[in-house]
Amino acid sequence: MKLQDKRVLLTGATGGIGKEVAKALAEQGASLVLVARRLAQLEELRALLPNSERHHVLALDLTQSCDMESLNEYARGCIDGQRIDIVINNAGHNQFDLLSRRSAQSVSQEIQLNLTVPILVAQSALQWINRPGIILNVGSTLGGIGYPGYSAYCAAKSGLYRFSEALNRELDGTGIQVLYLAPRTTDTSLNTESVRRMNQALGNHCDDAKCVAQHFIQVLEKEVSVLWIGWPEKLFVRINQLLPAVVSNAIRKQQETIHHFIRQMHKNV
Numbered sequence: 001m002k003l004q005d006k007r008v009l010l011t012g013a014t015g016g017i018g019k020e021v022a023k024a025l026a027e028q029g030a031s032l033v034l035v036a037r038r039l040a041q042l043e044e045l046r047a048l049l050p051n052s053e054r055h056h057v058l059a060l061d062l063t064q065s066c067d068m069e070s071l072n073e074y075a076r077g078c079i080d081g082q083r084i085d086i087v088i089n090n091a092g093h094n095q096f097d098l099l100s101r102r103s104a105q106s107v108s109q110e111i112q113l114n115l116t117v118p119i120l121v122a123q124s125a126l127q128w129i130n131r132p133g134i135i136l137n138v139g140s141t142l143g144g145i146g147y148p149g150y151s152a153y154c155a156a157k158s159g160l161y162r163f164s165e166a167l168n169r170e171l172d173g174t175g176i177q178v179l180y181l182a183p184r185t186t187d188t189s190l191n192t193e194s195v196r197r198m199n200q201a202l203g204n205h206c207d208d209a210k211c212v213a214q215h216f217i218q219v220l221e222k223e224v225s226v227l228w229i230g231w232p233e234k235l236f237v238r239i240n241q242l243l244p245a246v247v248s249n250a251i252r253k254q255q256e257t258i259h260h261f262i263r264q265m266h267k268n269v
C-alpha cells in the first residue's frame with residue numbers, strides 16, 4: 001500500500017519504536033492518529049513530525065474499556081471525513097522475571113495489553129477501517145520462541161501471531177489484511193538495565209529503533225503478511241517449529257546467565 005496521504009492509527013506512539021515509526025510514516029506523507037496514555041509526550045511527538053497540523057493525538061489507556069470506547073467513537077467519527085486506512089497495534093509491555101515471582105495482576109495486565117487489546121482494537125476496526133485497509137500487529141521474536149523469564153509475554157505475542165494469521169484468513173477477499181511484524185531486541189526503555197546487561201552477556205543482537213521503523217514501512221508498502229526481523233532469530237523461530245529440542249538445548253546453555261541476572265535484579269530491588 002502506498003503510504004502517501006494514508007491515515008494511520010498508531011498505538012504505543014510515544015515509545016522507543018513507536019516514535020521512530022511515527023517519524024518514518026510522517027516522512028512518507030501519511031497523516032497520523034497517535035495513541036498512548038501520556039498527553040504531554042504525545043503532543044511533544046506531534047510537534048516534531050513533518051506537517052504536524054495533519055496529525056492528531058489521543059491520550060488513552062487501552063486497558064480501560066471507557067478509553068477503548070473513546071477510540072472507537074473517534075474512529076467511527078472519521079468515517080464522514082478521512083477514514084483510517086491502517087491500524088498499527090504497537091503498544092506493548094513486558095516484565096522480565098520468573099513466573100513464580102510475579103503477581104497475578106502483573107501477568108494479567110501483560111496479557112491484556114499485548115494480546116486482548118490488539119484483538120479488541122482489530123475487532124472494532126472492522127467497523128470503521130477503510131477498504132483496502134491494513135491492521136498491523138506488532139509481535140516479537142519471543143512470539144516464536146518460548147524463552148525463560150518471559151513466559152507470559154511469549155504467550156501473549158505468540159497468541160497475537162496466531163490471531164493475526166487466523167483473522168487474515170477470515171478476512172480474505174474483504175480488502176482488509178492483517179499483518180504481523182516481529183522485532184527482535186530493540187534499544188528502547190522497554191528493556192530494563194538488567195535485561196540490557198543480560199543481552200550483552202548472552203551476545204544477543206540489539207537493533208536500533210530507527211532501523212526497526214524501516215521494517216514497518218517495508219511491511220506496509222509491500223503488504224508482507226509476516227516478518228520476523230533479524231538473523232539468526234528468523235532461523236531460530238523456524239527451527240523451533242520443526243525441531244524444538246534443538247532450541248531447548250541452546251537455551252539450556254544460557255540458563256545460568258539468565259538466572260544470574262534474575263537473582264541480581266531481585267538483590268538490587
Ligand SMILES: NC(=O)c1ccc[n+]([C@@H]2O[C@H](COP(=O)([O-])OP(=O)(O)OC[C@H]3O[C@@H](n4cnc5c(N)ncnc54)[C@H](OP(=O)(O)O)[C@@H]3O)[C@@H](O)[C@H]2O)c1
Nearest residue numbers: 012014015016017036037038061062092140185186188190
Ligand atoms: N523493545 C524491544 O526490545 C522489543 C522487541 C520485540 C518486540 N517489541 C514490541 O514492540 C512494541 C513497542 O515496544 P517499545 O520497545 O517501543 O516499547 P516502549 O518504549 O516501552 O513503549 C511502549 C508504548 O506503549 C504505550 N503504552 C503502554 N501502556 C499503554 C496502555 N495501557 N495504553 C496505551 N498505551 C500504552 C506507551 O506510552 P504511555 O506509557 O504513555 O502509555 C509507549 O508509547 C511492543 O509491542 C513490544 O512488545 C519490542
